[in-house]
Amino acid sequence: MSTPSPDVAPSGPAGNRPASPFALFIAFSLLALQGFGGVLAVAQRELVDRRGWLSRAEFVELYSIAQMLPGPNVVNLSLMIGDRYFGWRGALAAITGMLLAPFLIVIALAASYERLAEYPAVAGALRGMGAVAAGLILAMAFKMLGTLRGNLLGPWLCAALGLASLVAIAVFRLPLAWIVIGLGLLGWGLARWRVTVLDARAAHGEEMR
Structure with a gap:
């Protein structure tokens, strides 16, 4: 810390x-x-x-x-x-x-x-x-x-991840550790992909100028 x-x-x-x-x-x-x-x-x-x-x-x-x-x-x-x-x-x-x-x-x-x-x-x-x-x-x-609304993934992807967590816990009763690891890594991967896309768009915009 x-x-x-x-x-x-x-x-x-x-x-x-x-x-x-x-x-x-x-x-x-x-x-x-x-x-x-x-x-x-x-x-x-x-x-x-x-x-x-x-x-x-x-x-x-x-x-x-x-x-x-x-x-x-x-x-x-x-x-x-x-x-x-x-x-x-x-x-x-x-x-x-x-x-x-x-x-x-x-x-x-x-x-x-x-x-x-x-x-x-x-x-x-x-x-x-x-x-x-x-x-x-x-x-x-x-x-x-x-x-x-201001999240990097946008409201729909966030809602999808939240719904997937709810289904995994309430319906399939999966262990919480596996849900955190699986969906957490998926969310991290999506955020990383989103950052890459935004950086590429910004770089392309600079080149167009």
């Missing part, structure tokens, strides 16, 4: 940036505490819509990289955002905020699970949280669709 100086670290689309590594710690702690069933949708709302630390296009780009790296994608995302603003100090603050509170809560719940699991209300509450998490992820996906 790079270690940018806080004085020259990038700002969000509205000129917003975290004031300190501690601000990153607080922000990601709040994200983790809201992320029942998944933090991704909450992260998009907090980091893009509420705090303005990232644009939607930047969020999609960073999340795409986080998705391709080993380990939990939201943890990878927190590391990259922390490093973006305060180098290793920001990365450490962000990942500590992401993991500390959930770790303590999971330990406490695991210790009392045998007693709590006997109550039907607890099981119903957990199923309800799962439904809400699915709805949040769908809502985030619809909000992110607008960023595909």
Whole structure:
């Protein structure tokens, strides 16, 4: 990871940036505490819509990289955002905020699970949280669709790759690792081909002049 100086670290689309590594710690702690069933949708709302630390296009780009790296994608995302603003100090603050509170809560719940699991209300509450998490992820996906217009591959190729991923997971139930490797490499190949075509057109245009 790079270690940018806080004085020259990038700002969000509205000129917003975290004031300190501690601000990153607080922000990601709040994200983790809201992320029942998944933090991704909450992260998009907090980091893009509420705090303005990232644009939607930047969020999609960073999340795409986080998705391709080993380990939990939201943890990878927190590391990259922390490093973006305060180098290793920001990365450490962000990942500590992401993991500390959930770790303590999971330990406490695991210790009392045998007693709590006997109550039907607890099981119903957990199923309800799962439904809400699915709805949040769908809502985030619809909000992110607008960023595909400026994507190098264009909206139709992006939509085709997304649909192929959905079919591979929901219909064929393929392992996620193989989907990421297969469709990820296909997307990379298409983007590389697109860059080559655009470079060739630009070079041809220069020659015509």
